[in-house]
Amino acid sequence: MGLATLSPGQADALRRFRRNTWKAIALCAALRLADAMLGLGLLATTTTQAGSVPAPVIAPECQP
Numbered sequence: 001m002g003l004a005t006l007s008p009g010q011a012d013a014l015r016r017f018r019r020n021t022w023k024a025i026a027l028c029a030a031l032r033l034a035d036a037m038l039g040l041g042l043l044a045t046t047t048t049q050a051g052s053v054p055a056p057v058i059a060p061e062c063q064p
Contacts, residue, residue: 006014035042 032043034040
């Protein structure tokens with residue numbers, strides 16, 4: 001058995017794993033879409049740091 005060769009049972013298990021993985025991804029995407037469209041707030045949103053960073057302080061002698 002080579003490195004890239006799978007037995008029929010292993011190939012079936014890998015195919016089943018891939019199919020189930022894509023189903024889970026699609027289910028999560030549909031849940032996020034439904035939550036966003038309906039505004040249910042079921043899923044927590046993450047906040048970015050861009051709005052929380054204070055503006056740099058410019059010394060009075062450097063201001064125009």
